[in-house]
Amino acid sequence: MPTKSDSDPLSAEFDSKNYLKQLTERPGVYRMYDRGGDVLYVGKARNLKNRVSSYFRKSGLAPKTAALVGRIASIEVTITGSETEALLLEQNLIKSLRPPYNILLRDDKSYPYIYLSSHSDYPSLTFRRGRTKKGGGTWFGPFPSSGAVKESLNVLQKVFRIRNCNESYFRNRTRPCLQYQINRCTAPCVGYVTPEEYLEDIRHATMFLEGKNPAIIRDLMDAMEKASSNLDFEKAAEYRDQINHLRHVQEQQSVEGGSGDADVVAIAQDAGVVCVVVIVVRGGRVLGTKNYFPRFSIEDTEGELLGAFLGQYYLGGDTHREIPKEILVPTEVEGQSLISEALSDAAGRETRIRGNVRGERRRWLDLALTNARQTLITHLASKETVYRRLLALRDLLELAETPARMECFDISHSHGENTVASCVVFDDNGPLKSDYRLYNIEGITAGDDYAAMRQVLTRRYKRLISGDGKRPDLVFIDGGKGQLNIAREVFDELGISDIPLIGVAKGVTRRAGMEQLIDAMTGDVFRVPADSAALHLIQHIRDESHRFAITGHRARRDKKRRQSTLEGIEGVGPKRRRELIRYFGGIQEIRKASVDEIAKVQGVSKALAESIYAALHNE
Known part of the structure; x- marks a missing residue:
């Protein structure tokens, strides 16, 4: 019988530390599986990251929980709009899956x-x-x-x-x-x-x-403010409690409510990987999700990918899947009418593929899109994915050893204002966020990206020469030949000659998959096939550096302008900020709210609520 190797990530035990790094802090449901793919436990959480992390602390676990953790081989999550929705989905899954580590209720009470x-x-x-x-x-x-x-x-x-x-x-x-x-x-x-x-x-x-x-909430808020101004704080507290209770009873339910049978299919793609999530809804209840990672060509559109997926999912192979009355999709499907006709024939009744939906179905579709994006993030950061890509990168760049530490730099500013440089770090587990650094760039001409790049690289690697800091095995520069030449000059000045330096230029078309790589030592410019695992890793590092730089720039800009967190959000002026604060009572409560809850504030549309949510959660 073969034994597992401690050095091979592909055969290692469940890597909880790496998994938790990328886990979302949104509410949702988590499912724990054993090595045979059987579900062990289903749970819900207001904050998935905090809740799942509690299972992997070093001490203090009950014997039953410790036994559960010892059997975990993988964890899947489903994001919901609120903790209420998470609880309802959890109960649906427990009733259908009957996991051995859950308390199975015998009275089967209705909601x-x-x-x-x-x-x-x-x-x-x-x-x-x-x-x-x-x-x-x-x-x-x-x-x-x-x-x-x-x-x-x-x-x-x-x-x-x-x-x-x-x-x-x-x-x-x-x-x-x-x-x-x-x-x-x-x-x-x-x-x-x-x-x-x-x-x-x-x-x-x-x-x-x-x-x-x-x-009615606005009336109660007015009464609360009036009572507070009259120093009647006890009465104001009563109004506050009434508002909180009314918000609770008002919560929209996306997990249960409404009617109909539907499969909700959403797609997300990044860094050369496509994730398709299918949410199953029966009788108005969300019963669960399933994730898929199909192969694709860089030239394929989302509509073409969905068309190919739907055909194979429902009609391909020996698996006979239940075909629902509706299939909800986020975009127009290639060959939609033909696929719909084929599914109707197979089901013996009409099956509709719909994209332009409202109300409850719109919330189901939004929920599927959110899950697709989060599942893709988790997959990209998984140890197995990173390990395979590192091997491909080693072969591509003809390195003597697989790089254990990689750093990437990017510059961000608004018309030269509040320039910030980012340094993100990846190791053999993926993003190493504890080693991320932001550098405030000072004393340069506004908008001079070359000077900004020179300053950040000098500050970072001058410390390295003096013996302070960790040494990278590979450095990426987000930019073309100009930025890369500056990086090479800094390395020459500091006497660094043994660290490979690679520029990542977007190319003429500026499309993902068409990047050009530039070797600073030889000056060679080369392209890598769009389906290359090495290119996908480079894209992931480059995109993470870009995201971190923009986040740092916005934080610095808002601090310098003495703005509230809401002031940096496009479309949120003084009136809407006031309404948001009045409705929720403070910025912390707004952060806890779902998109649907934010959209209930007067003057806030669903699209603006999504922008506010994304800005407050750095998405």
């Missing part, structure tokens, strides 16, 4: 809902466990816990004063009950409120529960 009865004049608003079709009425939910629903109903009754009694009790009242006495009801049972006035309250409550009207 709690809020039910608005069908009474023509005075409908009631009540708590219900499970959803039925009897009696008509309107259902809101599901929600993550009965306590949250009951507490939220309590707040709604304070605000809207809607009855919560059953029909028999309501019909037989001759005088107001205690709910009226404590100002929780308008006593429609004895005619203290007209049907028109009561139905107006019902309309407002319904709009709020559907997330369509945040006016």
Whole structure:
């Protein structure tokens, strides 16, 4: 029986340290698998990185958890819009997968809902466990816990004063009950409120529960500010708690709710790798995700890739997959009508491929795109991927040994203002973020990238000559011959001759896959095939250097201008900043909010909410 080699990353145990480096801090669900591909445990988290990291601490694990960790061979995550959605998806997966390390509930309770009865004049608003079709009425939910629903109903009754009694009790009242006495009801049972006035309250409550009207929150925010200005802080705190409860009950559910069967297919590509994520939705529930990494040609468009994938996924091979009524895609699919017709024939009913969708389906598609991007990031940083690419890079550059440490430099500024240089570091595990460095460039002519490059390289490698700092095996410069010549001059001045120096130029077309590599020592300019694993690693390093430089430049610019974090976001002016702060109470709460929650602020569109979210999370 073959033994595993400690030096071969392809046969090593699960590399938790490297995996956690690239794990997102968004809410979501994680699934742990053993070596046979069987699921061991399903969990949910408000912050995936923090939660999954807790399993791999050096001490303090319970015996059951330690046994689980010892069997982990891989981990997959599904990002959700909020912790509530994560909890609902977690429960769906536990019921369907029944993992051995989860507590499997035997009572199989249904999710709690809020039910608005069908009474023509005075409908009631009540708590219900499970959803039925009897009696008509309107259902809101599901929600993550009965306590949250009951507490939220309590707040709604304070605000809207809607009855919560059953029909028999309501019909037989001759005088107001205690709910009226404590100002929780308008006593429609004895005619203290007209049907028109009561139905107006019902309309407002319904709009709020559907997330369509945040006016009540704005009123409560005004009242909170007024109470605070009058130094009535206890009352202001009550209003604050009411706002928080109302936001909770208002949360949109992307994991469960709505109806229909659909597969949601999203695609992401970077550094020569394509990731396709399929989210399975049945009966309005998100049941799980599956990730694929198909081979492709650099000339293929996303529409062509999706067309090829859909044909093979549903119709190719011996695997008989369930074909849903709808397949949601982010872009027009090559041969879409033909594929749709073939799938309809195979399923024996109509199957539609749709891209222009709204509402719940739009949220499913956004969720799939988010998961595709995050899965791709994790895959690119995996030890196996980096190891194979390092071997290819060694062969491409004809190096004596596989490089153990690589550094890449880039420059960022706005019209010469607040110039920042970045140095990112990759080792045999991928990005080594603890060794990333930013350099504020001073004393040069605005916009002089050559002078900026000279300054950062001199500062970085002057320390190396004096014996301070780690020595790289390979250095990349993001730029053409001009920047590379400056780098070579600095190396000559410092007497560095044994570190290979490579320039990465975008080429004439400036398209990914068409880069030109320049060897500083020989001056040779050469191109690498677009499907080269070595080129993919170089692209990854170059893109990471570019991203880190831009992030550092923006932070420096905002600090110098004394701007808030929101001020650097295009489309967010003083009025929208004020509304965001008033709605959430502070920048930390805005960071915790999902895109859908940010979009509920007055004057903030879905597109702007996505920009705000991305800016606050450095995406």
